[in-house]
Amino acid sequence: MPLQLSPDRWSNAENYREVFRRERFARFLVNSALLATVSATSSLVVSALAGYGFAKFRFPGRDVLFFAIVGILMVPFQSVVVPLYLWVNRLGLLDTYLGILAPDLVSVFGVFLMRQAIEAVPDDYLAAARIEGCNEWAVFWRVVVPAVAPALATLAIIKFMWTWNEFFWPLVVVNSPAMKTVTLGLIGFTNMYFIEYNLVTAAAVLSVLPILIIFLVLQKWVVQAAVMTGLKG
């Protein structure tokens, strides 16, 4: 069979139609977008506050606590799935948005990233703000956050993409078709005997579109995200 780069018919959208006929793919896209948005927003808030605390406040055990938190990065997620599942089940959150979101509301990587970024903000700026009469919240919102806006953007983009691509936890916690995410929808075209490549590839194109749009709109920040995480970690 000779290889060809261009399709026989550009107007053939049958596989895309079949994707929507077979699965509730629009719903999966909305679910993933929603989960990724909430997880990115929540991680931004928690990470920025925690990073500020670790970077600019001195308290007993600060470094030990910080390294303990960062150490969580080294624990494989698979090893905590069963206890996490038990908790989520006891809280009645199986097959709910909150249950899917639970492990993603906080980002250990985000805490690390924000601590590194906030450390670079000169203490003199903060002191000046306090002399001007700002309380700690005002110092945080008016001085620290604007100064680390690029790092926040970096974290938002990375966290959105990570959550979008998350497969294992949604697989464990989701039961009903209505709660499925894009990754679970994609795997629905694969079964124990065969892979429906035509549908998998069509669904993959659909699933990558939102990420592509984010990339195009926030191109500057995405590049910066890659640079920042590569340099400072």
Place this chain on the structure above:
Amino acid sequence: MRRTTGGAIAVLAAAVLLTTALAERTPAQAKKLVYWTHWEQNPEFNRWYETKGKEFARKSGYEVEVVTIPYQGYEAKYLAALMGKTGAPDFFNGIAHQWCGQYDFCDRMPPDLEKVWSENLPKYMRAWGQWRGVTYGIPIEHGNFQQMYINADLFRKAGLDPDRPPKTLDDWLAAMKKLTVFDPKGEPTQVGFAIRHKGHPVGITDKFLPFAHAFGARMISPAQDRATGVANSPEMVAALRFFGDLVTKHKVASLAFGNPEDAFGQKRAAVIFRESWYFGWLKKNGPDVSFRVYALPCGTSCPGAGNLFPWSNLVSKASPNKHVAWDFLRFISNAKDDLEQHQLQGILPVWAANLDSSYVKSRPDYASTKEMLAQPVPPNYYHPKSNELATAFGEAVVGVLYGKGQPKALLDEAASRMDRILKE
């Protein structure tokens, strides 16, 4: 700054509103039995449980809810839920030696139901659903063993008679040679045999085992306590050499051909060994392939009807509804329901009497299935660590196919690893 804060709050508020809007209202619920399955390829078969559950609800008050889980990763989900006990299914599709043997998640089948099934299953399926002689599960798919699918047109084109398939491995190899077509550079453009060479080693082991059994070899000892001297026996070495030679020496199978099912469906391969489900797949994906199904060819032995994946319906020991789950399984344990459910999906029923039903007789694999069942029952490997064992073994098969070593050396290494797994 205020705009940024306001923006974040707006995003969160919108998300919360959307979450609330999307949350599907569940009506006042009837009591439910929850069934988990990873058989995504059989949606009609799965849905039948819900349909039948409605009938069952009239006498018990319990309906059946089917949760279909992606095959890629179903074990992790099963494990998390069954270990957690709550949030687990009441009954599920699984393998007894794993979920009842390796783990202890299954409820023992009530004696009356065990009697019904032991009297009505084909002989080769009786070990399914059992672990150490105790019956836990009801087998759900007959015909889950490989048979030989041939492309009748390609046979005719090669001067072979599609009504007289090769019966021995020697004849089969001779036919494969005639069915392979090479380009001027010596690369096959059409192969005799569609070989499985990619994917998980367990799947590769599964596809190699009929050859091993045809050579009189077996993967582990009958007592399931050792592999050395068995997995690397002279018979197994000969079988693996034969299998590897299909690619490297005779070139009647090719690693350049990707998915074997696709190659057969695209008429680029003349023969494939697959289970009864493949007939349905072919009808959908290769409707113009004129095919026949025959029993696998024999070597010193006949491969027989065997498999690595004896799927059964199992009941969770921790389920508060386990007695109701058994009641439901008892409710559907009869010839009529068995035939109805399997026919809906186009797969073979398990009730022995149904194997001579008009539905089964009308299938292209009717005669070959009978012939396969008449062969001696091959060894089974229903060990709790069958996946680990088949993975270690499959890596030796892959090694030979890709020219990474000689069969004997690779099988010695695999047998040693398998012994360690068996001793754990």
